[in-house]
Amino acid sequence: PAQGRLAGRHILVTAGPTHEPIDPVRYIANRSSGKQGFAIAGALAALGARVTLVAGPVALATPPGVTRVDVETAREMAAAAAAALPADAAVMVAAVADWRTEATGQKIKKDGKGPPMLTLTENPDILATIAGDARRPPLVIGFAAETGDMIEHAIAKRARKGADWIVANDVSGDVMGGDDNSVHIVTAQGVEHWDRMPKDQVAARLAERIADAL
Ligand code: C5P
Numbered sequence: 458p459a460q461g462r463l464a465g466r467h468i469l470v471t472a473g474p475t476h477e478p479i480d481p482v483r484y485i486a487n488r489s490s491g492k493q494g495f496a497i498a499g500a501l502a503a504l505g506a507r508v509t510l511v512a513g514p515v516a517l518a519t520p521p522g523v524t525r526v527d528v529e530t531a532r533e534m535a536a537a538a539a540a541a542l543p544a545d546a547a548v549m550v551a552a553v554a555d556w557r558t559e560a561t562g563q564k565i566k567k568d569g570k571g572p573p574m575l576t577l578t579e580n581p582d583i584l585a586t587i588a589g590d591a592r593r594p595p596l597v598i599g600f601a602a603e604t605g606d607m608i609e610h611a612i613a614k615r616a617r618k619g620a621d622w623i624v625a626n627d628v629s630g631d632v633m634g635g636d637d638n639s640v641h642i643v644t645a646q647g648v649e650h651w652d653r654m655p656k657d658q659v660a661a662r663l664a665e666r667i668a669d670a671l
Contacts, residue, residue, distance in 0.1 A: 459506075459507070459522075460666075461506075463489070463501060463504040463506035464505035464599040466507065466546070467504075467506065467544045468501050468546045468547070468667070469508075469509050469511070469538060469541045469587075469623040470494055470508060470550060471494065471510075471512075471534060471548075471553075472493070472494020472497075472511070472513070473495075473551055473552070474489040474513045474553075474554065475487070475514075475551065475553050477531065477556070477581055479565070479575065480534065480562075480563065480564050481633060489513070489551070489552035489603070491515030491517050492517065492656050493600075493656045494512075494517045494550030497664065498510040498523045499520030499521065499523060500660035503600075503669065504668055507524070507587065508523045508524065509536055511537045513528060513529065513552075514527075530557065531583065534553065535586060538583050539586070539587070539590070542587070542592045545595070545671055546594050546595065546670075547597050549587065551650070553582075553583055555580055556578060557580055558576060558577055573630070582618065584599045584618050585617075585619060588618055588619035591621055596622075597619070597620050598621065599622070601624070601627060602628040604629040605629070607641065608625060608643065608648055610625070611643040611648075614644055621645070622643065623643040624641070624643075625667070626653060635656075636656055637654065638655075638656045639658065
């Protein structure tokens with residue numbers, strides 16, 4: 458059996474972007490390397506947790522000891538996350554596309570009649586759904602990538618989505634795809650400011666913080 462502070466715990470992590478197909482060759486997506494989410498999954502597993510990592514399309518190796526479920530769209534991610542319950546904690550790091558469109562089976566051609574109109578439909582909010590589930594994990598953590606008024610937005614997001622913690626990160630610099638991150642942890646107790654550090658270290662500290670809370 459696994460050893461460590463999180464031995465016997467099951468933790469759900471979502472990571473990466475989702476891709477919403479427009480046609481067989483095009484899609485709508487958010488910018489996300491998946492690095493921070495994969496690092497968190499690995500750090501939780503290193504503390505002995507059983508980790509289910511629901512991953513959107515990314516080019517990353519599965520961290521040791523992590524069970525990975527690959528998905529493409531937000532709706533697939535929502536289904537895989539729900540199927541992973543029950544869990545002791547959920548860490549929703551994925552950059553889920555907010556909208557999808559009705560994909561066509563054939564490639565849309567440039568026909569000289571101008572660009573096609575895309576009708577967008579809102580995707581399910583996976584974090585809010587998990588936070589409101591009858592089998593809600595005791596600890597639900599969301600992320601907030603913001604470019605301004607970060608803390609205010611994170612506090613509002615925490616309430617709106619029913620999360621216990623929001624990890625706010627400022628993505629106005631070179632955080633996207635980079636190896637460092639600068640985060641602030643928003644909880645019911647207040648806001649903790651963490652120094653800028655490598656994403657692996659953010660992950661290790663967050664995993665310890667989760668172990669403290671469970
Ligand atoms: O609303 P916003 O996208 O800024 O919220 C970010 C948080 O919500 C992240 O934890 C993200 O994983 C989660 N989220 C989600 N499903 C969505 C949109 C966001 O789980 N459709």
